[in-house]
Amino acid sequence: MDDFLVIDRITKSFGTQRAVDDVTLTVGQGEAFSLLGPSGCGKTTLLRMIAGFESPDRGRILLGGQDIAALPPEQRPVNTVFQNYALFPHLSVWENVAFGLRMSRRPKEEIRSGVDRMLELVRLKEHARKRPAQLSGGQRQRVAIARALVNRPQVLLLDEPLAALDLKLRQHMLMELNTIHEQVGTTFIYVTHDQGEAMSLSSRIAVMNAGRVEQVDSPENLYETPRSSFVASFIGDANFFNGVAVELQHEGYVRVMVEGLGSPLVQSNGAVSSNRAMRIMVRPEKISLTLSRPQSGERVNAFPGVVEDVAYFGSHTRYRVRSGEHSVLAQMQRSRFSGGGIDPVRGTEVWMSFHPDEGRVVRLEADA
Ligand SMILES: Nc1ncnc2c1ncn2[C@@H]1O[C@H](COP(=O)(O)OP(=O)(O)O)[C@@H](O)[C@H]1O
Numbered sequence: 001m002d003d004f005l006v007i008d009r010i011t012k013s014f015g016t017q018r019a020v021d022d023v024t025l026t027v028g029q030g031e032a033f034s035l036l037g038p039s040g041c042g043k044t045t046l047l048r049m050i051a052g053f054e055s056p057d058r059g060r061i062l063l064g065g066q067d068i069a070a071l072p073p074e075q076r077p078v079n080t081v082f083q084n085y086a087l088f089p090h091l092s093v094w095e096n097v098a099f100g101l102r103m104s105r106r107p108k109e110e111i112r113s114g115v116d117r118m119l120e121l122v123r124l125k126e127h128a129r130k131r132p133a134q135l136s137g138g139q140r141q142r143v144a145i146a147r148a149l150v151n152r153p154q155v156l157l158l159d160e161p162l163a164a165l166d167l168k169l170r171q172h173m174l175m176e177l178n179t180i181h182e183q184v185g186t187t188f189i190y191v192t193h194d195q196g197e198a199m200s201l202s203s204r205i206a207v208m209n210a211g212r213v214e215q216v217d218s219p220e221n222l223y224e225t226p227r228s229s230f231v232a233s234f235i236g237d238a239n240f241f242n243g244v245a246v247e248l249q250h251e252g253y254v255r256v257m258v259e260g261l262g263s264p265l266v267q268s269n270g271a272v273s274s275n276r277a278m279r280i281m282v283r284p285e286k287i288s289l290t291l292s293r294p295q296s297g298e299r300v301n302a303f304p305g306v307v308e309d310v311a312y313f314g315s316h317t318r319y320r321v322r323s324g325e326h327s328v329l330a331q332m333q334r335s336r337f338s339g340g341g342i343d344p345v346r347g348t349e350v351w352m353s354f355h356p357d358e359g360r361v362v363r364l365e366a367d368a
């Protein structure tokens with residue numbers, strides 16, 4: 001991947017608090033990239049430094065090979081869409097989008113064609129004469145995006161742009177944003193605390209925690225091979241079991257003794273020494289529930305337990321299963337249940353099992 005936008009060892013403190021702590025990232029030209037993390041982890045601060053509204057205490061930001069530190073916001077080829085999209089209420093949709101081009105005194109014809117093209121892109125042409133108050137939330141957000149893209153920025157920064165919309169509209173806008181990104185090909189940097197948004201919008205995601213980047217990876221890799229328990233629990237749901245590595249096997253597997261669960265075999269994920277404290281992670285949907293013990297021999301990890309809670313979600317059902325000290329979350333599609341046609345209810349004795357490939361060692365936070 002090319003190094004279009006390079007964030008190089010950026011640090012920013014407010015007083016004694018480090019909002020952004022030694023962050024290094026590279027974003028490719030035309031990429032849809034997300035910064036994902038809980039509230040307060042430094043996402044907006046990082047975005048504001050890219051836009052030029054804040055200056056870093058240390059580190060460099062390069063765009064197309066050029067250090068942009070000295071450029072004021074209006075001279076950076078970067079535009080931002082904020083959560084509260086702050087449209088001009090007294091101007092029409094068309095004039096809201098035209099505003100930036102008018103300010104930079106572009107020729108009339110260029111303004112006309114530029115605004116029309118943008119309104120077509122966000123599918124608001126027939127609403128061009130309306131005022132923002134006459135639009136729905138999703139339409140207003142699309143005006144804000146058109147207004148930010150009309151100046152043809154090289155990078156579009158979007159800071160929680162869908163947070164004010166209700167669920168259905170948000171899901172719809174996610175699809176729209178994907179289409180808009182495909183059509184304009186501009187580099188998008190999308191900030192959100194919502195893992196679903198980040199996963200559906202971006203080719204790569206930087207997961208942030210307390211000012212630092214924990215992992216930068218594709219949505220698939222973050223879900224399937226999280227490196228830390230923070231990433232594993234922020235992206236989807238996860239069961240964690242603490243244990244001690246008892247037998248390191250070649251081909252990347254390790255047997256981990258977990259008090260009360262025996263010694264499951266899991267992917268070692270680069271862990272190299274035995275007799276060490278380890279944490280393993282298994283996604284709920286990777287755990288199968290059966291009424292009898294699975295027969296597939298040594299390569300399956302299986303433990304008995306008792307169903308404590310059942311929650312039906314339509315497309316799947318979730319079970320909380322107790323096994324001694326452990327409370328395990330399992331999730332199954334109805335059709336996957338192979339226990340002889342009856343659904344486990346509260347109190348049912350079941351077997352939980354997962355394949356060694358579906359369990360993996362994650363970093364203990366103490367190792368971080
Ligand atoms: N202008 C500021 N003055 C003081 N503290 C700030 C300022 N901006 C952000 N912070 C602090 O820096 C941390 C990161 O904030 P922010 O970047 O807004 O996080 P996020 O966008 O991930 O929610 C927070 O603890 C926040 O309180």
Ligand SMILES: [Mg+2]
Nearest residue numbers: 040043044045
């Ligand atoms: Mg923020």
